[in-house]
Amino acid sequence: MKKVVVVGAGQAGAALAAKLCNMEFTGSITLIGEEHVPPYQRPPLSKKYLLGEMELERLYLRPESFYAENGITLHLDETVQAIDLKDKVVIAGGEAIPYDELVLTTGSVPRRLPGAIGGELDGVYVVRGLKDVDAMAPEFREGAKVLIVGGGYIGLEAAAVAAKKGLQVTLVEMADRILQRVASPETSDYFRELHTSHGVNILEGVGLDTLTGEGRVSGAKLSDGSELDVDFVIVGVGISPATALAEAAGIEIENGIKVNELGQTSDPHVWAAGDCASFPYKGARIRLESVPNAIDQAECIAENIMGAGKTYVPKPWFWSDQYDVKLQIAGLNTGYDRVITRPGDKDGSVSFWYYKGDELLAVDAANDPRAYMVGKRLIDGGKSPAPDLVADPETDLKALMQA
Template sequence: MSHIVIIGAGQAGAALAAKLRALNHAGPITLIGEEAAPPYQRPPLSKKYLLGEMALERLYLRPPEFYAENGIELHLAETAVAVDRADRRVIAGGRAIAYDQLALTTGAVPRRLPGAIGGELAGVHVVRTLADVDAMAPDFLPGARVLIVGGGYIGLEAAAVAAMKGLEVTLVEAADRILQRVAAPETSAWFRALHRAHGVDLREGTGLVRLIGEGRVTGAELTDGTVLEVDFVIAGIGVTPATELAEVAGLATENGIAVDAMGRTSDPRIWAAGDCTSLPFRGERIRLESVQNAIDQADAVAANMLGAGVPYDPKPWFWSDQYDVKLQIAGLNTGYDRVILRAGDREGSVSHWYYRGAELLAVDAMNDPRAYMTAKRLIEAGRSPDPATVAAGDLKALMAA
């Protein structure tokens, strides 16, 4: 029987293994993960888990016994160090594991601050794994001074949790505005106001020169000349796809492990899914960093590994929780040339609709789930309502148009 090995026990890896069994794959499945914990959710780590509102067991994607009960051999705390494509073997945990088909779901790794500017000092954290969050949790004491470097969603979510726990929060973003890479100025302005209303010292167009400290960080020098006293630092400066194993194995990469529409790599016996992949989408190659894509792409790859032959058609959507605000995003705003504002149906709700010419590309909905769901359905159906109808605010009219 065909042995399928999966390297990477995150959201995509766990979803792929479960889907293979759901599709009645009868052969052995081996799932290899670097971390000691069984596969778990990442989004709550920097929110409910860090706030103490979610127990460790609730993070798990499946009960630990699920894997044995479903014939999935789970290898935890093991690092795959090589893929021998000629003999179809994975080297992990000091042994060789033979495969008939291999799936890479290695995810992404956080960018760290350079050691030359103090990035290796104690008290400098990143947000990605359970161990990362457990390491920073003792620093989240009321009145503690935290510097957050980076104004993307990870940095803003960390700032929100810190402010809610009573810390003194400074957030610096080297670009002209927060969320500059992923959102319109209107959305940046909305979240800027939100964080400042919660007491965050948010500084845009301001970078980090160096961190100060002997052994542990105690201060930071910024590009605006300010020297801050800090108790700890969080770097939220993005992630890079974990492609090292694929590169050493000689697989094609392009801002991620390059896969075709089926999820197959440049080796016909090796597949990939999740944050580590770059995939074809509307005539270009993109990488989608989201739980939704990790699950959907993994499900598609599982089916194709078993011979389905069905191209994966991404339906991008994302979310972010900050304070009492839920941001929901549908579509991709790449190439937009105007943004339409729609006031929500209740106080504090609003949505920003991205257009390229007459085409609706995406929406950012803040505490406005009805607008989000309406826009998502429209985008997935390839329908673009008149912007004037969007601005008027009648969602029923949008769906009927």
């Protein structure tokens, strides 16, 4: 009987185990997770859950009973210490668990501030898991002063929740503009205006020099020489793939755990999916930090464990919820050289279309689901409508798919 062991009980690990069950896999499935709760959704953690609009059980991807009912052995609150590739076992909780196929869905780890600048003071938080959000929740008191370090989507989503809860919010971004690494100046402008309209103080081109306080953070010194009083700090300066376990086992690492088009690592009986894995795409090697990628890649690997020999072809899409705005992103904008702005049908709705020459690469759609859906279908189908057609508000979006 084939033994499949999955290390990492997040979105990718849960998707892979469920897919194997749906395909009537007859072997054993073991799912090992470091947290004390069954696999859960992460995106609502820092939004609806933190706002008190979603109960813990509603975060769960499946009821806890699902795993036993489907023959999945679930190891919670357990850390894998090592992988022995030669003997094909993982060491967890002092126990050697044998595998025929091992899947690493270890996810990512948030980057933290160095201790030398106050990163280890009490009251300094990152946003990643349930423990992080539960720890910071009591800080969200009306009128409290929060400093958010980092103007990417993590930082902006945290700022939106804090502003909605009535906190005094300052966000610092060391780059010239928020979202500089991931979005166009047009998208940055849209979200800057959105946040400032909700009272968030955004400081761009300003870094954090040091956090101050005796045991607990109470202030911050910024690179422009200014000083702030703060009650707590949220750090949103990106994530790194969780590769330590794979690297220690001798598995090849390249911008994450390196996998081939099937999802196999340098050891053909070890696979990787989700935030931790880098894979070949259009002549490059990329990682996609998104829920859809975690699910799709994991399900593809489940099929390949069953012998499908299927190449993973991602269809990148992402989303971000801030205040009453839902941003939906289709495609990857890497290498764009111009952006077409298209007003939406409703107040405040807009879409930004990224082109490289005449090729449509990506679409950012803010409260404009129609633009998102059309853009996604065009990109998935390899179609690129003329930019002047996209720019013309008289152009029927659906007609673009026939263009």
